[in-house]
Every structure is written in C-alpha cells, then in structure tokens.
Amino acid sequence: MRSAAPRQEAAAAGLSRREAAALLHSLLLTPLLPGRVSAAVTLEDVTPPVAPAQPLSAREAQVADIYDRTAPGVVNVFDVTLRTTGVGGPQAVEQPEGNGTGFVWDTEGHIVTNYHVLASVLGGAAGKVLSGAKVARVLLLAPDGTQQAYDGFLAAGADKARDLAVLKVSAPASLLRPLPLGDSSSVRVGQGCLAIGNPFGFERTLTTGVVSALVACSLLSQTGSTIGGGIQTDAAVNPGNSGGPLLDLSGAVIGVNTAIFTNTGTSAGLGFAIPSNTVRRVVPQLISLGAVQRASLGFQPAPDPVARALKVSEGVMIQTADPKGAAAQAGLLPTRRGLGGIVAGDVIVAVDGQPVRNLFDLTSLLDERAVGDVVEVRALRGVGQSAAPEAVVVSATLEAEQQ
The missing domain is CATH 2.40.10.10 (Trypsin-like serine proteases)
Structure with a gap:
C-alpha cells in the first residue's frame, strides 16, 4: 500500500489534488530513469579544469x-x-x-x-x-x-x-638539413645519447639513453663483417632504425645505428652504432672515388689452422707477402721453408703500441689509418722454434689494399 505522506505534504504546501498527483508521479519515475540528467548540470560543470603547463626541466x-x-x-x-600498399606511399x-x-x-x-x-x-x-x-x-x-x-x-x-x-x-x-658530425674518439661510457629513426615504420621516433660501452673488437654488422670501435647504447633501437644517427647531447652525430642484440627481434637495450670517425673516413671516399681505399701492410695472414699447426696461438702470422708490399719492404718475413721444415712467418703482435691478438684487432687498427701513414709494427720472429722468439720492431708505410 502506497504511503499517503507525499499527498499529505502536498496538501500542506497548498497544492491541488491534480498537482499533488503530478508531483507524486514525478517522484516515482525519476529513480527509474538513470540516463536522465538534470538540465541544471552543464558540460562545464562536469569538465575538470586544464592543468597549467609546467616548464620543461633543463634536460x-x-x-x-x-x-x-x-x-x-x-x-x-x-x-x-x-x-x-595504399595511396599514401610505402x-x-x-x-x-x-x-x-x-x-x-x-x-x-x-x-x-x-x-x-x-x-x-x-x-x-x-x-x-x-x-x-x-x-x-x-x-x-x-x-x-x-x-x-x-x-x-x-x-x-x-x-x-x-x-x-x-x-x-x-x-x-x-x-636538405645536414647533421653535424662529431668525434667518436671522444665518446665516453655513461654520456647521454639520442637515437632518431623510423622503427617499424614509425617516422622520426626519438629514443634516449646512454653510451653503454665502447666495443673494441666485437661489433658484427648486418652484412656479416666486423667493424672496429663500435658504440653500444641502451637507447631503444629497433628494425627500421638502421642507418639513422646516434647523437650526443650537442646534436652531433657520433654513430650510425646498425645492429641490435636481441632474442625477440625488438630492442633489448643492446644497440650498436658504427662510430662517426669511421663514417668520416668512408663516406667522402664513396662520394669522390666510388670506392674505399683501405690501408694495408700488403700480406696474406695465415688461416687459424695453419697458425696453430706452427704453434702460433696469438697475434697475426704472415703467410705470404708481396715482395714490393709494405710488410716486406719494412723487413718482415713470410712463412717459408727452411732446412728443418716449414718456418713460421713473423707474427705481428702490436701496431703503434696497441696489441694485436688476432686478425680482427689488426684490421680494426689499420681501418683507423690512411694509405701513406707510417706505423710501428712489433712482431715475433721464430715462433715455434726451439729458441725463444726474437722481438722485431719495424716502421712500415701503409699501402692501398688490393681490391
């Protein structure tokens, strides 16, 4: 049974029977219409104010x-x-x-x-x-x-x-807005860096990080070759970033993003860039000469099995050498036949005071030099013989690598 309270209140307020009935009907129906909004509430009433923009930090x-x-x-x-696909381009x-x-x-x-x-x-x-x-x-x-x-x-x-x-x-x-080229030899682990590229087609995406390591001898490019002096970064680098700049915090290019180490195909925080000093040497030659002239000592290194057979465990052994090449002209000796059998060629162990443990080390060091540069080569002569090897130090003028 309905309560008579609303009618009594309406009568007390001086309402007619019909007005009281309309009021009661309104009170009963309003809770059943949750979508109805009071006309007194405006969009401005339910829209929060815009928070004022705060100035960016210095970084x-x-x-x-x-x-x-x-x-x-x-x-x-x-x-x-x-x-x-589509009309908007690739x-x-x-x-x-x-x-x-x-x-x-x-x-x-x-x-x-x-x-x-x-x-x-x-x-x-x-x-x-x-x-x-x-x-x-x-x-x-x-x-x-x-x-x-x-x-x-x-x-x-x-x-x-x-x-x-x-x-x-x-x-x-x-x-055409050329980017300035920085000096990668001054890059330090821990300094901030930025990568800009097109990962997965998302255009000109910026990621930030630090230089995580300077890779002395382990940057393997996507083409399967090794590149000395690579820069490792934790700035997110993904497929599509390849070829884009790695920048320092002055906006100078310190590297060209080229590879990532990942188990998933996406960034795992291990990105690698070709150092800008390598780019500075290579690109002008490609533009002006159509090819790169690499510095060489003019000899063929012994394959690992041959070197091991002659008891050479570290360094680069000279197997054959051009008689007119840089190594031979400097007095270094190739592998040869002696009275007691095969004599190991001189084993290069340092160039300009920097150690040469393997062919990659030697290639990386020569890649930083130019044709005509004079380098100091330290080698061991007589490795594998009964007597202790002789240390040999010579000066060699680098020649152009044969293509």
Whole structure:
C-alpha cells in the first residue's frame, strides 16, 4: 500500500489534488530513469579544469631542442624492391630490411644510410649496381611538416664491409638539413645519447639513453663483417632504425645505428652504432672515388689452422707477402721453408703500441689509418722454434689494399 505522506505534504504546501498527483508521479519515475540528467548540470560543470603547463626541466628542454634541430635532417629510406600498399606511399610497418633510416650529409643531396637497408637491391655485394642507378625512395621532412618523396640514386658506390651506402637525391636546398658530425674518439661510457629513426615504420621516433660501452673488437654488422670501435647504447633501437644517427647531447652525430642484440627481434637495450670517425673516413671516399681505399701492410695472414699447426696461438702470422708490399719492404718475413721444415712467418703482435691478438684487432687498427701513414709494427720472429722468439720492431708505410 502506497504511503499517503507525499499527498499529505502536498496538501500542506497548498497544492491541488491534480498537482499533488503530478508531483507524486514525478517522484516515482525519476529513480527509474538513470540516463536522465538534470538540465541544471552543464558540460562545464562536469569538465575538470586544464592543468597549467609546467616548464620543461633543463634536460627535457635540451633534448626537445636537439630533436627540433636534427629531425629535419633524418630521412626515411625505402629500397625500390619493397612493395607498397595504399595511396599514401610505402607502408612497411614491420619490415626489418628494405625500410630504414638515413641522414642528410650535405646540401648537395647526399644521404648516408646502412648498406643492409638496401642489400636486396644492391645485390648483396658492393659494385653489382652501377653508380647512378635508382635504388631507393627517400622521404624528407618539409618545413610545413609534410613529407616529400624523392628518388634515391646510388651516389658512387657502397661499402659492404663497413655497412655504409651513400644515396643522392635531387631535392631543393631548403629540404636538405645536414647533421653535424662529431668525434667518436671522444665518446665516453655513461654520456647521454639520442637515437632518431623510423622503427617499424614509425617516422622520426626519438629514443634516449646512454653510451653503454665502447666495443673494441666485437661489433658484427648486418652484412656479416666486423667493424672496429663500435658504440653500444641502451637507447631503444629497433628494425627500421638502421642507418639513422646516434647523437650526443650537442646534436652531433657520433654513430650510425646498425645492429641490435636481441632474442625477440625488438630492442633489448643492446644497440650498436658504427662510430662517426669511421663514417668520416668512408663516406667522402664513396662520394669522390666510388670506392674505399683501405690501408694495408700488403700480406696474406695465415688461416687459424695453419697458425696453430706452427704453434702460433696469438697475434697475426704472415703467410705470404708481396715482395714490393709494405710488410716486406719494412723487413718482415713470410712463412717459408727452411732446412728443418716449414718456418713460421713473423707474427705481428702490436701496431703503434696497441696489441694485436688476432686478425680482427689488426684490421680494426689499420681501418683507423690512411694509405701513406707510417706505423710501428712489433712482431715475433721464430715462433715455434726451439729458441725463444726474437722481438722485431719495424716502421712500415701503409699501402692501398688490393681490391
């Protein structure tokens, strides 16, 4: 039985029977309509105020400024064999190769990227594609924020051994924002660094971290070659970052992101970059000469099984040497036949005071030198003989490596 209280209250308020009935009906129905909102409540009443923007910290402002300055110099690179979908241009959200990053080298339109980004179109070995061939599409960032696509031509050559390639685009100077090149020899473990690239196709993505280690002898590139002096970073680097810049906190390029160590195919905090000083040596040669002239001592090293058979456990043993080459001219001896059998060649154990434990060490040290440089070579003569090896120190003038 319904309570008479509302009617009694209405009568006490001076309402007619009909008005009291309408009031009662309204009171009974309102709880059954949860979607009904009182007309007195406005959007402004239920919208919280905007929190005032707080100034960036000094570090945040520094990083943001670096990104604003350098992002226009970072490009998106698609090799010409990559299929495209849709009308908006190449779509390669999950392509580990064929879609990568590059950066502007100069206002002449030269673009630096990794060799392995273009490996499928370059044919797997430098020199198979003629200079001037179209190998990529390059997307540059315009001042209005849009992207402009240009054909990318092989500038003059590519260096598979150092995983570097140079493209040329015919873009106006207003779109070409070269990035400054830093000195990787001054990089220190612990310093901050930034990576900008196109991971999984997400354009010009910024990640931050520190230099985790300076890799003296273990940077294995995507092309299978070893590169000395690599830079390890914990800044997130993923497929698509390849060829993009690793920057210091002044905005200078200290490396070119080229590889990651991962069990999943995505960043595990172990990224590796080709040092900028290697880039500085290689790229101008590719642009001006079409190939890289590497410094050499002019000899063939003994394979490991041969060296071990002759009781050489450390260092680089000379197996054969060009009589007119740098090593022979300096007085170093190759492996030869003696009265008692095979005599081990001189074993190089140091160059300019830096130890040479294996061929990788020697290659890395020579890669930092130029043709015509004079280096001090320390070697052991007579390894494996009954007498103690003789220490030999010579000066050698480096020659161009035979291609």
